[in-house]
Amino acid sequence: MSVSAKETQRHPARPEPRPGVLAISAYVPGKSHAAGVDKVFKLSSNETPLGPSPKAIAAFQSAGTNLQDYPDGSSTALREAIGKAMGIDPDRIICGAGSDEILNLIAHAYVGPGDEAIHCAHGFLVYKIATLGAGGVPVVVPDREDLQMDVDAIIGAVTERTRVIFLANPNNPTGTYLPFNEVRRLHAALPPNVLLVLDAAYSEYVRRNDYETGLELALSAENVIMCRTFSKIHGLAALRIGWAVASEAVIDALNRIRGPFNMNAPAIAAGAAAILDAEHVERSIAHNDQWLSWLTTELTALGLTVTPSVGNFVLIHFPKTPGRTAAEADAFLTRRGLILRAVASYGLPDSLRMTIGTEEANRLVVQALSDFLSGAER
Template identity: 65%
Template sequence: MSSAASVPSRPVPRPGVLAIEAYVPGKAHAGGAAKVYKLSANENPLGPSPKAVAAFHGADALEFYPDGSATKLREAIGKTYGLDPARLVCGTGSDELITLLALAFAGPGDEVLYSQYGFLVYRIATLAAGATPVIAPERDYHSDVDALLAAVTPATRVVFLANPNNPTGTYLPFDEIKRLQQGLPPNVLLALDAAYAEYVRRNDYEAGIELVATCQNVVMLRTFSKIHGLAALRVGWMYGPAEVIDAVNRVRGAFNVSAAGIAAATAAIEDAAHVEAAVAHNERWGSWLTTELIALGLKVTPSVANFLLVHFPLEPGKTSKEADAFLMERGLILRRVDSYGIPTALRLTIGTEEANHALVAALRDFMGGSHGT
């Protein structure tokens, strides 16, 4: 019988849980400014489809549980992309699906692999499952297939790859994604996180549908939070092999997507015109912002998503930390990316025309002035 001294005096989380650094969202408030432009969370500046808003308001039978299988939404997704609804599962944002994949396919003694600047939730989900996170280095802010494959061990169970990646905005062409899949052992699950896929207009890009259709160890994750403008409703979806979908359905919550989320997302995915308007806005203003920021002497990582990673000088008065404080005073909220290991940069969501002009004007003042301590 163990001694009383060996018994903890309170409930103790299992090993690894307290090693998790909680995810900190981008700031949403800036004190003192007359008008605030939130450019920290990669939200759609056009907002949601009016049809989605109408569907949201119509979902008012609040006393009833939602459809636990999100049947209507899965059917709408299937129709839009030509997919079998039985191979789709919906979640509370793609974040939940990332966590469920880690819980279902990895645990103590297993490894989960992702790239150096991969989405922070990959680490959180890995540690929550009791598995060990493994990080592969990137090249010039691009995921490196050779580095990922070199990091695979017999303990590897899941590889998470954001394509395009957040916070860098870079992507891997489809040939590289296929090379990664072909180099993985068949028991390793490749999870392609395509949260920003709708924004990409490159001939060599594919979100992952083709690979999932032909492989038993690949899934593709998508979200309604970005181009569809439904971040507040938290709706995501995943396409995968029947066996993977079955496993995730066994560990997810029975009613994990709300009735309002199902209704709004169904209407959103059926409104192709709104999606195209968002893409056109992003193409126009992403290009404009990149040109303007480079002209100010800043470095911008080429992005195919709805945000830019902007690199600041190291000299006092011009640093990213000082820029962040300066912009906050002007009511412009960007995202610090220190937690990603990029302390010299800020991530900028492409905003409305007004917000974009305000940002460039503020940065022109910042780069032209003296802000040293």
């Protein structure tokens, strides 16, 4: 036998990823297109219908005249703008290419092979992906029947191998939230070596007196990090901007594995302008308040169940009756150019998630679902 033949027997025919990588189900975003439809309303990704701040657009365009230079590797202008808006020391802030990058940095910094990371059954899919990507073991905790997160179940799932708990508050795709006394109760029950990740991507939309983002807890506790995004209320999803605040030790660890130029210059400039435009944020909040309430009322009047939401989306539940299922509703809406998010991958096969859209889009969805449920055009 030749040397090359022996080598082929000992080694795979091509490079192989480490064990576990190919077992990861890649994240699949909400669909964007409807074949054969002239006008499409994309209501599948929780994007703001008001778009970004004009000031953010101007900053982005200005930064585009100097693309030959590397960006600031520390995202200084963005961190300082966030610090000014939030009253935070910029040194306690880390920025990333969307909060997705920060979630992955957390997993790679604190979760190793065999370590456990806890997330809720209907939580953001990236938590599981990040955990598996780091070689860890995802521990899934069931939610309550009302789709609220179960603090006692989370506490009960903590073991000696637990390193991270991912908690979206408010949660996507359910729209539910935990009052902050419950978050504090959870934190108080955790060993000091377990990092509590408070994912507050939708926090700006919440209008509840018993809700807090987790900022103060992240600033005062050694084992809490709060993550935020510019993709939702700030309307900068295309630029991929996220940020987080935590103890100096946690921020230092994440910066050690963060890419040296993980934020591009136009994103830094646009993000800094966006977070300081409070008037635009208030307009977005007002629009969401109006249409979240309207949609919940109208959809319920059609006989559909809507989980009470504090975000910029609603979770709509459909019966299992043939002709009225979520999958059939999704197909019906798509034919009309109304793109909602199927959430079977979140363990909710009988539901669709709808982003709060423009007045036109919101009214069209309600009319289309009325037609669907009545059997029109079927």
